[in-house]
Amino acid sequence: MTSRSQTLSAAGQDSLLRIRNLSVRFGTSPEATRALRNVSFDLGREKLGIVGESGSGKSTLGRAILKLLPPIAQISADRMQFDDMDLVNASERNMLAIRGSRISMIMQDPKYALDPTMRIGDQVGEAVALHLKLRGREKRRKVLELLESVEIRGVERVYDLYPHQVSGGMGQRIMIASTLAANPKVIIADEPTSALDVTVRRKLLILLDKLVSAQGIGLIFITHDLNLAQDFCDRLLIMYSGQVVESLKAAELRQARHPYTQGLLASLPRLDLDLPRLPVMMRDPAWAKDMETAR
Amino acid sequence: MIEIRDLELTFGTGRHLVRPLSDLAFSVGKGETYGIVGESGCGKSSLLRCIGGMEKGWTGAIEIAGQPVPRIRRGSECRVVQMVFQDPYGTLHPRHTIGMALSEPLRAQGMERSTSRIADALRAVGLNPAFAERYPHQLSGGQRQRVAIARALILKPDVVLLDEPTSALDVSVQAEILNLLADLREQLGLTYILVSHDLAVVAHMCGRIAVMQSGKVLEELSASDLRHGRATAEYTIELIESSQLKTAA
Numbered sequence: 111m112t113s114r115s116q117t118l119s120a121a122g123q124d125s126l127l128r129i130r131n132l133s134v135r136f137g138t139s140p141e142a143t144r145a146l147r148n149v150s151f152d153l154g155r156e157k158l159g160i161v162g163e164s165g166s167g168k169s170t171l172g173r174a175i176l177k178l179l180p181p182i183a184q185i186s187a188d189r190m191q192f193d194d195m196d197l198v199n200a201s202e203r204n205m206l207a208i209r210g211s212r213i214s215m216i217m218q219d220p221k222y223a224l225d226p227t228m229r230i231g232d233q234v235g236e237a238v239a240l241h242l243k244l245r246g247r248e249k250r251r252k253v254l255e256l257l258e259s260v261e262i263r264g265v266e267r268v269y270d271l272y273p274h275q276v277s278g279g280m281g282q283r284i285m286i287a288s289t290l291a292a293n294p295k296v297i298i299a300d301e302p303t304s305a306l307d308v309t310v311r312r313k314l315l316i317l318l319d320k321l322v323s324a325q326g327i328g329l330i331f332i333t334h335d336l337n338l339a340q341d342f343c344d345r346l347l348i349m350y351s352g353q354v355v356e357s358l359k360a361a362e363l364r365q366a367r368h369p370y371t372q373g374l375l376a377s378l379p380r381l382d383l384d385l386p387r388l389p390v391m392m393r394d395p396a397w398a399k400d401m402e403t404a405r
Numbered sequence: 406m407i408e409i410r411d412l413e414l415t416f417g418t419g420r421h422l423v424r425p426l427s428d429l430a431f432s433v434g435k436g437e438t439y440g441i442v443g444e445s446g447c448g449k450s451s452l453l454r455c456i457g458g459m460e461k462g463w464t465g466a467i468e469i470a471g472q473p474v475p476r477i478r479r480g481s482e483c484r485v486v487q488m489v490f491q492d493p494y495g496t497l498h499p500r501h502t503i504g505m506a507l508s509e510p511l512r513a514q515g516m517e518r519s520t521s522r523i524a525d526a527l528r529a530v531g532l533n534p535a536f537a538e539r540y541p542h543q544l545s546g547g548q549r550q551r552v553a554i555a556r557a558l559i560l561k562p563d564v565v566l567l568d569e570p571t572s573a574l575d576v577s578v579q580a581e582i583l584n585l586l587a588d589l590r591e592q593l594g595l596t597y598i599l600v601s602h603d604l605a606v607v608a609h610m611c612g613r614i615a616v617m618q619s620g621k622v623l624e625e626l627s628a629s630d631l632r633h634g635r636a637t638a639e640y641t642i643e644l645i646e647s648s649q650l651k652t653a654a
Contacts, residue, residue: 164575307445378605379583379606379608380605381632384608387584390584
């Protein structure tokens with residue numbers, strides 16, 4: 111696995127997040143599900159895509175970094191470093207200071223992530239009040255500024271709307287606005303565009319790209335969509351049954367070497383290729399075996 | 406096989422009148438797969454619901470196999486058109502075994518409900534007949550979607566309406582289901598209408614594709630037009646560009 115160790119620290123000198131041998135298991139018995147096995151990577155000021163199918167552990171990875179997993183989950187890692195902080199041994203109190211303000215998360219579906227009984231402005235205002243300690247008129251000004259930064263038109267009007275009165279794309283912009291309230295260093299986006307139409311999706315990705323590059327944020331982009339990941343991200347980690355099976359530059363996805371990645375690519379219908387039948391992947395049990403660990 | 410003329414659907418009256426579908430007309434030949442693409446709210450699902458007999462407030466004409474379809478259908482008139490829905494988790498009753506789910510349409514149509522018939526239906530979609538004893542939560546997403554297809558086909562329909570049949574599935578499972586649908590169409594001489602937001606899936610499965618916007622068919626393309634981006638309407642061009650991504654502007 112030379113490709114793996116090479117690209118492990120492709121971010122080079124200034125890594126925001128450094129993770130070595132992160133494992134998560136649900137339960138303590140020997141048969142407990144090992145949702146993550148020895149995942150190692152570095153995140154710089156870049157867009158890192160985590161790609162995999164359902165059950166591959168990609169969402170668990172995003173949540174494990176923020177320690178947002180249920181109490182039954184056992185998280186272990188040789189190293190989980192964010193800036194100069196050690197996340198492995200961080201207390202819940204320390205995690206509270208990190209969550210949302212230093213490392214933020216964007217969820218898949220704004221319909222569930224926004225409180226249906228709160229006005230948009232008050233919801234974004236909650237994040238502003240918590241992280242920036244602003245009150246009253248200053249808070250309102252900051253909220254309007256945030257809404258403007260995610261290219262929402264007519265911010266004064268949107269401020270007073272309820273979540274059911276806005277579209278899915280607008281909802282996701284609002285989510286991003288409240289994520290940005292505290293100037294986070296790292297954003298974990300878990301399938302942020304899966305619930306959106308393609309034209310809306312493109313606009314949102316362009317916006318996210320702009321914000322991330324402008325503020326030097328490290329983005330972890332969790333998705334099941336290979337085309338999307340290839341197009342949007344700088345670097346990709348391919349996950350299969352809790353392990354990173356391949357790590358590569360997004361531009362080199364088509365030259366992937368792992369048979370699982372190749373199988374995924376082949377089974378995707380393509381606009382530029384007319385095939386009578388789609389190739390179906392044969393899964394090799396060897397892919398699910400434990401791989402060597404990184405140091 | 407399917408002939409649609411001047412189809413219009415309205416909900417509500419007066420100030421609250423909404424018109425999800427208007428001036429729709431197209432025809433689908435026997436054995437063809439007709440694709441429909443468009444964004445949320447453009448009327449794709451409403452159109453399928455009209456053809457499938459789940460909406461009553463439409464005007465115009467729908468003909469299936471040369472027969473005009475009445476707005477309110479009797480049981481026996483429902484058999485020829487069957488539907489497969491998007492979410493295999495939501496369309497199977499969690500407390501009914503697969504066998505019960507498959508015998509339900511047979512009971513509704515007053516057809517014979519033998520175990521051998523159910524076993525055949527499961528075999529046709531590549532599942533072991535022993536699955537009849539299982540409950541939906543014991544099945545994977547792909548297996549559930551196979552059951553949903555078996556349930557649609559058990560009544561030997563002429564037309565199957567597919568509403569985003571693979572959007573909830575992983576790509577490797579999507580490939581299996583799309584291959585299965587193509588095989589069944591060939592074996593049984595079925596006619597499909599496939600709704601999807603994924604242009605690549607539609608281009609792979611369909612001969613002709615209608616692009617819908619706000620309840621109307623904006624334009625009709627062939628699969629090769631779609632592959633080569635030969636569209637005339639501005640909206641279609643935007644749709645094709647968006648699905649090819651190129652966000653790195």
